[in-house]
Amino acid sequence: AAWSGSGYAVAWVDGSSGHSQVYATLLDADENITHQDIHVSETTFSQTGPSMAWIAASSVYQLAWSDTRSGTRNEIYGAQLVPDSTVYNNNLLVSGSSTSNMPSLAASPNGCGLSWIDYRDGQMEIYFALLNYYGSKWTADTRLTENTTEKYSPDCVWTGIEYGVFWYNKVVGNIYSIRFQRVSGMGVPQGSAVQVTEVGSMAMPKGAFAHYGYLFSCVGDGNYVEPLGCASPYPPGCPSNLLAYGVSGTTATIAWQAALDNYTDIAYYAVY
Numbered sequence: 001a002a003w004s005g006s007g008y009a010v011a012w013v014d015g016s017s018g019h020s021q022v023y024a025t026l027l028d029a030d031e032n033i034t035h036q037d038i039h040v041s042e043t044t045f046s047q048t049g050p051s052m053a054w055i056a057a058s059s060v061y062q063l064a065w066s067d068t069r070s071g072t073r074n075e076i077y078g079a080q081l082v083p084d085s086t087v088y089n090n091n092l093l094v095s096g097s098s099t100s101n102m103p104s105l106a107a108s109p110n111g112c113g114l115s116w117i118d119y120r121d122g123q124m125e126i127y128f129a130l131l132n133y134y135g136s137k138w139t140a141d142t143r144l145t146e147n148t149t150e151k152y153s154p155d156c157v158w159t160g161i162e163y164g165v166f167w168y169n170k171v172v173g174n175i176y177s178i179r180f181q182r183v184s185g186m187g188v189p190q191g192s193a194v195q196v197t198e199v200g201s202m203a204m205p206k207g208a209f210a211h212y213g214y215l216f217s218c219v220g221d222g223n224y225v226e227p228l229g230c231a232s233p234y235p236p237g238c239p240s241n242l243l244a245y246g247v248s249g250t251t252a253t254i255a256w257q258a259a260l261d262n263y264t265d266i267a268y269y270a271v272y
Helices: none
Strands: 007-014 023-030 033-039 047-055 058-069 075-081 087-094 100-108 111-118 125-134 151-159 161-172 177-182 189-195 201-211 213-219 224-228 238-243 253-257
Touching: 007 047, 007 058, 023 047, 047 075, 047 111, 058 100, 058 111, 075 100, 075 125, 087 100, 087 111, 087 125, 100 161, 111 151, 111 161, 125 151, 125 161, 151 201, 161 201, 161 213, 177 201, 177 213
Parallel strands: 047 100, 100 151
Antiparallel strands: 007 023, 023 033, 047 058, 058 075, 075 087, 100 111, 111 125, 151 161, 161 177, 177 189, 201 213, 213 224, 238 253
């Protein structure tokens, strides 16, 4: 599901036609259905795992899903859905000689971050790319993972300044751990991936971002929820003493006194 600010869209897979196909329904802010059972992309091949996000810059819902229309492998396709139920910009997002699936979208002001599982390197790896507000690929595919273990179910989150991607790694048998990678707003990985749970049966992560940092949930050894990036429920103090010098018509040098936080490091500042 996704929220536009004035309504909802819900996407799912339906197999009643004999093939698994992506459908969507639109609702207003009071949850009244305005357009029902919209067939997003009609093919005779199976489609699975739809993800959806609202792109404010173009006032459309962006969808992505795994599609078998190549006949030999899964690829990632996308389309855009307008609140009047029109579907357009139906295009191939991730192709190649190997399978790609499990897409996850997170909307930013001007487009989307897209993460997915890709087999192009001989094993299951997590990849990332940016889409523009027309739903077309904006950056090259970037590999986020660098080990030989199997990875599953990436979940992409937008923070307001960067993306965060969660997934789970297979350790051995049915033993897994949740891992996390920061990605800049330009699609560049920030540092290395970190393990954010103990090794166990943790799987299927879902992430979110709010005032004090990330929050993720997963299933396995019981339902599990944990904050990430904050050791305290209290926000840091505001930065102060902003200075600007060397000011011209197009540039300025700025400095400020760092924010005070007794609990954890400051990850970044957003300058407006």
